[in-house]
Amino acid sequence: MTLEKIEVTSAVAQVKNYLHNLQNRICSCLEMEDGKAKFVEDLWEHHEGGGGRTCFLDSGQLFEKAGVNFSHVYGKRLPQAATAKRPELADCHFQALGVSLVIHPLNPYVPTSHANVRFIVAEKPGADPIWWFGGGFDMTPYYGFAEDCQHWHKTAKTACDPFGADVYSRYKKWCDQYFYLKHRNEPRGIGGLFFDDLNEGGFEHCFALMRSVGDHYLEAYQPIVAKRKQHPFGERERDFQCYRRGRYVEFNLLYDRGTMFGLQSGGRTESILMSLPPMVAWKYNWHPEPASEEAKLYSDFLVQKEWI
Amino acid sequence: MTLEKIEVTSAVAQVKNYLHNLQNRICSCLEMEDGKAKFVEDLWEHHEGGGGRTCFLDSGQLFEKAGVNFSHVYGKRLPQAATAKRPELADCHFQALGVSLVIHPLNPYVPTSHANVRFIVAEKPGADPIWWFGGGFDMTPYYGFAEDCQHWHKTAKTACDPFGADVYSRYKKWCDQYFYLKHRNEPRGIGGLFFDDLNEGGFEHCFALMRSVGDHYLEAYQPIVAKRKQHPFGERERDFQCYRRGRYVEFNLLYDRGTMFGLQSGGRTESILMSLPPMVAWKYNWHPEPASEEAKLYSDFLVQKEWI
Numbered sequence: 001m002t003l004e005k006i007e008v009t010s011a012v013a014q015v016k017n018y019l020h021n022l023q024n025r026i027c028s029c030l031e032m033e034d035g036k037a038k039f040v041e042d043l044w045e046h047h048e049g050g051g052g053r054t055c056f057l058d059s060g061q062l063f064e065k066a067g068v069n070f071s072h073v074y075g076k077r078l079p080q081a082a083t084a085k086r087p088e089l090a091d092c093h094f095q096a097l098g099v100s101l102v103i104h105p106l107n108p109y110v111p112t113s114h115a116n117v118r119f120i121v122a123e124k125p126g127a128d129p130i131w132w133f134g135g136g137f138d139m140t141p142y143y144g145f146a147e148d149c150q151h152w153h154k155t156a157k158t159a160c161d162p163f164g165a166d167v168y169s170r171y172k173k174w175c176d177q178y179f180y181l182k183h184r185n186e187p188r189g190i191g192g193l194f195f196d197d198l199n200e201g202g203f204e205h206c207f208a209l210m211r212s213v214g215d216h217y218l219e220a221y222q223p224i225v226a227k228r229k230q231h232p233f234g235e236r237e238r239d240f241q242c243y244r245r246g247r248y249v250e251f252n253l254l255y256d257r258g259t260m261f262g263l264q265s266g267g268r269t270e271s272i273l274m275s276l277p278p279m280v281a282w283k284y285n286w287h288p289e290p291a292s293e294e295a296k297l298y299s300d301f302l303v304q305k306e307w308i
Numbered sequence: 309m310t311l312e313k314i315e316v317t318s319a320v321a322q323v324k325n326y327l328h329n330l331q332n333r334i335c336s337c338l339e340m341e342d343g344k345a346k347f348v349e350d351l352w353e354h355h356e357g358g359g360g361r362t363c364f365l366d367s368g369q370l371f372e373k374a375g376v377n378f379s380h381v382y383g384k385r386l387p388q389a390a391t392a393k394r395p396e397l398a399d400c401h402f403q404a405l406g407v408s409l410v411i412h413p414l415n416p417y418v419p420t421s422h423a424n425v426r427f428i429v430a431e432k433p434g435a436d437p438i439w440w441f442g443g444g445f446d447m448t449p450y451y452g453f454a455e456d457c458q459h460w461h462k463t464a465k466t467a468c469d470p471f472g473a474d475v476y477s478r479y480k481k482w483c484d485q486y487f488y489l490k491h492r493n494e495p496r497g498i499g500g501l502f503f504d505d506l507n508e509g510g511f512e513h514c515f516a517l518m519r520s521v522g523d524h525y526l527e528a529y530q531p532i533v534a535k536r537k538q539h540p541f542g543e544r545e546r547d548f549q550c551y552r553r554g555r556y557v558e559f560n561l562l563y564d565r566g567t568m569f570g571l572q573s574g575g576r577t578e579s580i581l582m583s584l585p586p587m588v589a590w591k592y593n594w595h596p597e598p599a600s601e602e603a604k605l606y607s608d609f610l611v612q613k614e615w616i
Contacts, residue, residue, distance in 0.1 A: 282373075282586060
């Protein structure tokens with residue numbers, strides 16, 4: 001599946017326009033939910049061309065740290081993280097556009113969420129451009145609520161259903177496989193959607209699917225935030241949240257393809273590692289007390305299962 | 309350079325005896341300096357054979373978290389982290405013995421330190437066993453003192469000098485190269501010693517060098533701990549320490565060969581990740597105030613230079 005050379009500029013412009021708009025909508029909504037903190041914008045340039053807009057908020061009433069990053073970078077060679085399984089792309093120059101966000105709430109009863117939508121075009125002289133979309137969203141609770149997980153996954157399914165009856169179940173499974181900490185035998189969270197290398201069905205179809213995923217992120221997350229943000233918490237819950245955030249760091253630095261792609265392609269380190277939580281604690285060989293609320297997270301939520 | 313098959317058992321026994329003893333000495337000394345907390349021992353088994361003894365201390369007066377780990381693991385195949393540059397070893401079964409430690413003091417004026425000594429033997433049917441030693445120690449201050457760095461490096465040099473005039477300078481340079489965060493263009497700390505693949509000069513010579521490095525770790529670290537542990541500190545210093553600890557996490561999860569070797573060889577995750585600091589903070593795009601004590605860490609200490 002290829003795009004004609006002539007269409008690259010137009011395709012990139014369309015995707016860029018959508019992504020800018022998505023970034024603005026997400027930031028406005030999160031600011032509204034927080035009620036106090038405002039996003040600060042940083043514009044930056046990539047050393048091989050392109051750049052991005054990083055929107056960052058911290059010390060909110062509700063959000064301890066939230067980063068919503070738009071980037072559009074050019075590179076002379078696709079980084080290893082992108083070509084490990086596709087050596088034919090190794091000598092392509094590329095453009096990568098995406099919005100990537102990670103939200104770390106202060107209140108341990110509000111889950112952390114992550115979303116990403118991206119478009120990549122690889123080109124080399126004498127060959128048609130190769131392009132693909134990727135994206136998804138996933139949620140990482142500290143204290144689980146089955147109804148929240150159901151809402152999250154139902155919204156994910158709604159995003160996918162117009163594109164095929166099996167799309168949700170395929171991307172849900174992919175998400176479970178991707179956000180998995182092998183060294184812990186533990187899922188990172190309760191999943192959601194993950195897809196990559198999407199170009200089947202043509203540009204319009206794939207772009208629409210990516211938009212649907214992008215658009216449904218707030219529909220999935222905002223009601224959960226609104227419902228849980230007043231939940232009282234104390235030091236115990238906060239300690240558990242800081243401990244669990246360690247898993248987030250382990251995943252992002254040991255496994256995450258986006259993080260590796262970014263760091264290997266000489267991306268802006270501060271924007272890439274903006275995903276890391278604000279306060280994290282590692283404790284040696286810690287285990288929750290049996291039958292506690294913390295133990296329930298492991299037994300009832302950090303298991304791969306069908307939520308709907 | 310090979311060891312006769314018959315000597316493997318004896319070599320392993322000698323190294324093991326030394327490492328056990330080293331672990332005990334280090335734990336006793338750190339307990340004495342702390343004056344309150346005691347190491348707790350965990351014995352564990354590796355799924356392919358062997359196991360280890362993890363000594364762990366937390367919530368001390370002086371040490372917020374300290375882990376001194378002995379392990380002796382067997383494996384059917386050397387993990388990728390060990391064979392990337394030596395494909396001929398890929399089908400060897402192996403034994404790996406080592407002591408590895410990371411000390412995270414509570415007081416930001418006391419530096420974090422890390423040391424590791426290790427011995428690896430790889431064998432395959434019909435071939436002589438291949439063995440090598442590795443090790444080193446390095447220091448990561450939050451607030452730098454030139455005299456401490458000089459003492460640290462002088463002790464490192466004293467450890468190396470009996471083994472050749474150029475040993476210190478080669479291992480010092482290797483350490484600077486190894487403990488470097490490429491994505492930050494920043495050294496992890498002020499260095500020390502690092503060596504790997506050491507088998508030149510025969511087993512006795514190499515083992516003596518490893519012992520000298522192991523034995524000099526406490527001589528290097530203890531006087532610095534004793535000198536700085538009463539230094540007053542407040543929230544500002546503590547915040548900076550937690551922030552800087554983020555770099556430690558980034559290095560260990562993104563680059564450290566020992567961490568990768570351990571996780572890839574199905575090692576005991578809790579013992580491997582015991583190196584991660586107890587409390588860590590990531591702040592987006594934070595920079596120290598110009599000419600502050602924090603800025604001085606970057607300008608005067610986190611630079612590759614000759615300390616003696």
